[in-house]
Amino acid sequence: MTSFTDLFGDEILTTAGLAPTDVAFQGKKVLGIYFAGYWCPPCRSFTPIVSRLYEDLVEVHDDIEFIFVSSDREHAQFDEYWGDHMTFPALPYESRAKKTELGKLFEVKYIPTLVFLDAETLHVITKSGVELVEGGIDEADYVRSVRDALGLPSVTGGAP
Template sequence: MAEFSNLFGQRILAKRDGKQTEVSVTELDGKYVGVYFSAHWCPPCRAFTPLLRKTYNLQTALGKPFEIVFVSSDRSQEEFESYYDEMPWKAIPYSETTYRSALGRRFGVMGIPTLVMLSPEGHVVNTNARTAIIRDPEASRFPWEGEEERPAFSLLPIFLLIVVAWLVAQFLFGRR
């Protein structure tokens, strides 16, 4: 089992009868955990959250060992509360800025929304689970292990090679 307390602390938020309550982080034991970096003010986040909610509800209804932990980038407790009300999963309390910041650094989060999938042992299985879920909203490939998005092909190296070749040609064969 993973020591999720190293990542999230001892207590996280959960929904019980529609209300937020603190629960032990041990509720994550034995589950794949999606670490969801998002914020109320972020339009791409607002667009992705309903899809993630649908996938989460489907997987948990099927009894899959799956949980999500929301890591807020909101600007205030009020924004956090409003946004978290739309989510059925767990969350790092907004007041836990140390854990929220450390998670972003640990997983190299450069923008939001970001979803990082962890194995029940706490190992990273996908740093770009957002794209995996967009491609597989029915979660037929859950937990999306090894589905990292390949970087897009870039013409920049070819362009630079052409520019360097041209400069060398100008130097060697240019006007004298």
């Protein structure tokens, strides 16, 4: 792995449409890769938590980004699930070969899986993002625990 383009291809899907991958992730220090699917009950329970975590983190840390990697079986499921539940970028549904490569690279055995990378070196910080988030007692606690695990400074010195 040498670049975001190597990982995700030339373009990713954003809420504004397709965007060059390297431009979309430029200046980011941490990247969360969220593997999930519409058809997966645990994913449907966890996705709202990941979405809130993302919103809470990017509100105070403009150097973090997430990307959704879909395990959906149909394009319509992907469109509905990502479009209705996530504001962060996604690997385009058509990039099934990249999805398979990413699953192998990060040894994804089940979904949901949340992997965090150091976006500057592309080294894995943790493959246990789901467990890290689920370990929090309340929203402020899981945001704090993720922020601390990723080495992100507290903006307020206390709660997120």
